[in-house]
Amino acid sequence: xxxxxxxxxxxxxxxxxxxxxxxxxxxxxxxxxxxxxxxxxxxxxxxxxxxxxxxxxxxxxxxxxxxxxxxxxxxxxxxxxxxxxxxxxxxxxxxxxxxxxxxxxxxxxxxxxxxxxxxxxxxxxxxxxxxxxxxxxxxxxxxxxxxxxxxxxxxxxxxxxxxxxxxxxxxxxxxxxxxxxxxxxxxxxxxxxxxxxxxxxxxxxxxxxxxxxxxxxxxxxxxxxxxxxxxxxxxxxxxxxxxxxxxxxxxxxxxxxxxxxxxxxxxxxxxxxxxxxxxxxxxxxxxxxxxxxxxxxxxxxxxxxxxxxxxxxxxxxxxxxxxxxxxxxxxxxxxxxxxxxxxxxxxxxxxxxxxxxxx
Amino acid sequence: xxxxxxxxxxxxxxxxxxxxxxxxxxxxxxxxxxxxxxxxxxxxxxxxxxxxxxxxxxxxxxxxxxxxxxxxxxxxxxxxxxxxxxxxxxxxxxxxxxxxxxxxxxxxxxxxxxxxxxxxxxxxxxxxxxxxxxxxxxxxxxxxxxxxxxxxxxxxxxxxxxxxxxxxxxxxxxxxxxxxxxxxxxxxxxxxxxxxxxxxxxxxxxxxxxxxxxxxxxxxxxxxxxxxxxxxxxxxxxxxxxxxxxxxxxxxxxxxxxxxxxxxxxxxxxxxxxx
Numbered sequence: 001x002x003x004x005x006x007x008x009x010x011x012x013x014x015x016x017x018x019x020x021x022x023x024x025x026x027x028x029x030x031x032x033x034x035x036x037x038x039x040x041x042x043x044x045x046x047x048x049x050x051x052x053x054x055x056x057x058x059x060x061x062x063x064x065x066x067x068x069x070x071x072x073x074x075x076x077x078x079x080x081x082x083x084x085x086x087x088x089x090x091x092x093x094x095x096x097x098x099x100x101x102x103x104x105x106x107x108x109x110x111x112x113x114x115x116x117x118x119x120x121x122x123x124x125x126x127x128x129x130x131x132x133x134x135x136x137x138x139x140x141x142x143x144x145x146x147x148x149x150x151x152x153x154x155x156x157x158x159x160x161x162x163x164x165x166x167x168x169x170x171x172x173x174x175x176x177x178x179x180x181x182x183x184x185x186x187x188x189x190x191x192x193x194x195x196x197x198x199x200x201x202x203x204x205x206x207x208x209x210x211x212x213x214x215x216x217x218x219x220x221x222x223x224x225x226x227x228x229x230x231x232x233x234x235x236x237x238x239x240x241x242x243x244x245x246x247x248x249x250x251x252x253x254x255x256x257x258x259x260x261x262x263x264x265x266x267x268x269x270x271x272x273x274x275x276x277x278x279x280x281x282x283x284x285x286x287x288x289x290x291x292x293x294x295x296x297x298x299x300x301x302x303x304x305x306x307x308x309x310x311x312x313x314x315x316x317x318x319x320x321x322x323x324x325x326x327x328x329x330x331x332x333x334x335x336x337x338x339x340x341x342x343x344x345x346x347x348x349x350x351x352x353x354x355x356x357x358x359x
Numbered sequence: 360x361x362x363x364x365x366x367x368x369x370x371x372x373x374x375x376x377x378x379x380x381x382x383x384x385x386x387x388x389x390x391x392x393x394x395x396x397x398x399x400x401x402x403x404x405x406x407x408x409x410x411x412x413x414x415x416x417x418x419x420x421x422x423x424x425x426x427x428x429x430x431x432x433x434x435x436x437x438x439x440x441x442x443x444x445x446x447x448x449x450x451x452x453x454x455x456x457x458x459x460x461x462x463x464x465x466x467x468x469x470x471x472x473x474x475x476x477x478x479x480x481x482x483x484x485x486x487x488x489x490x491x492x493x494x495x496x497x498x499x500x501x502x503x504x505x506x507x508x509x510x511x512x513x514x515x516x517x518x519x520x521x522x523x524x525x526x527x528x529x530x531x532x533x534x535x536x537x538x539x540x541x542x543x544x545x546x547x548x549x550x551x552x553x554x555x556x557x558x559x560x561x562x563x564x565x566x567x568x569x570x571x572x573x574x575x576x577x578x579x580x581x582x583x584x585x586x587x588x589x590x591x592x593x594x595x596x597x598x599x600x601x602x603x604x605x606x607x608x609x610x611x612x613x614x615x616x617x618x619x620x621x622x623x624x625x626x627x628x629x630x631x632x633x634x
Contacts, residue, residue, distance in 0.1 A: 086530035100534040
């Protein structure tokens with residue numbers, strides 16, 4: 001596989017603010033890459049740098065093998081879908097779709113024909129003569145997509161394209177965007193703050209924070225082997241539980257310091273007396289009998305959506321998700337069991353994953 | 360119970376103030392149609408006993424109003440073109456970029472707005488004299504009046520540009536347009552209303568420009584209607600219906616334009632403020 005988009009040692013400064021720090025990233029042709037992270041992490045800046053809307057301060061940016069530093073957006077042959085859709089309000093849907101073609105000098109008739117074709121694949125045929133203000137949110141979203149598709153670009157760049165849609169439409173568009181990507185064999189870079197979007201749509205997920213790539217990998221790799229506490233907390237919903245802990249003097253047991261020193265046997269020996277953070281996903285904790293329990297919590301809230309029940313501790317530090325319903329009430333004391341193979345350990349200081357033989 | 364009278368009270372107040380403010384306009388039209396003895400009648404008549412519109416063509420011919428109005432038109436057109444041409448680009452830059460220098464520029468522009476024409480005229484006169492511009496007095500007035508009109512124009516057109524989302528331009532750039540293309544084909548059409556309204560306001564203001572014209576233009580055949588009107592007035596002037604007819608001819612086109620376009624003008628002025 002060849003890299004369609006390549007970033008080498010890319011830095012971006014805004015005055016004294018260091019927005020992107022030494023970013024190295026290669027995006028394979030035909031792959032769907034999601035950039036996720038909290039707001040202000042630099043993911044949008046990275047996307048806009050690829051589009052050419054921001055210039056990079058140093059490093060190299062290549063698209064399809066050509067160096068693109070300083071090349072204006074119009075010569076990069078990438079298409080972008082904006083969060084606000086950015087449809088031209090004074091043009092009809094047809095002219096919105098075909099705008100880029102007419103800029104390239106395509107004749108009116110050809111551009112119109114092409115717009116009609118794209119309208120058909122995106123379900124906009126009936127709306128070609130409407131103006132953006134006469135469309136619903138979902139329809140505008142489709143026009144924005146169509147405007148990108150019509151160009152057959154080297155890469156699609158998506159900047160949080162679904163965040164203005166309501167929840168059910170978002171789920172539907174998620175699938176549509178992904179199937180469109182597969183059908184066109186396109187290369188896509190997708191920025192989102194919603195880790196579910198990233199997990200469900202992308203081949204590769206890149207997690208960013210403070211202008212740095214924290215981890216990259218396949219969605220389930222990130223879920224199963226988060227490189228540090230930040231990624232562990234960011235990927236997965238509800239978020240992973242973190243419990244300040246330590247290894248006992250023999251190096252074979254993990255002591256939950258915050259839960260009156262209750263402990264669990266480790267899969268393997270670790271450095272004795274080391275301070276660690278134990279990360280346990282809510283879905284791998286279960287309510288257990290007194291004999292089985294590894295540690296105990298006081299129940300704070302019990303929420304049920306019907307399909308899932310969320311039990312949170314009073315200190316809000318621990319959440320359990322289970323599919324069975326529960327009789328538990330606030331202030332009940334309950335024992336929780338976890339499979340020690342499912343515990344992620346992070347160094348208390350560096351917050352980096354503690355690599356064990358098990359993974 | 361207590362809330363009902365308030366809106367009515369304000370309505371009455373508003374109507375009263377409007378009547379007070381518009382009374383001179385009414386008085387101008389009425390007086391122009393009165394006979395010379397009726398003008399000085401006490402108590403005054405609020406509607407002429409014997410309306411006589413013949414004063415209009417007579418004043419038009421006697422005071423060479425065609426020439427005066429033509430000069431007004433030339434000056435107003437010049438001022439408007441210069442303002443729109445220079446101000447639009449300036450307003451765009453001030454709307455799109457944020458830095459300390461932009462803030463300083465904006466502050467300087469607002470300061471220009473503060474200085475009254477009567478203070479500016481002396482240094483301008485001396486400057487124009489040095490440059491030999493006084494030989495082209497209408498051009499000199501256009502330059503001076505445009506300098507006064509541009510700050511107002513920039514500040515308000517800037518608000519219009521700020522209401523055009525930046526993402527639209529970026530979309531156009533990615534779609535294959537150049538920086539200039541995005542400005543001319545995406546931003547300008549969307550800011551068109553605001554620009555149009557402010558161009559009209561600038562035009563109307565320049566059409567009534569007095570101080571610079573009075574000071575700079577000494578040749579009567581080059582003077583605009585505002586200066587022509589003042590030439591009418593003197594310590595002993597008695598031709599009140601002629602003066603009022605002149606004023607009516609001068610003002611009516613402006614009033615008409617305003618009445619016809621008032622909806623758009625109000626919408627255009629607030630377009631930047633409300634989203």
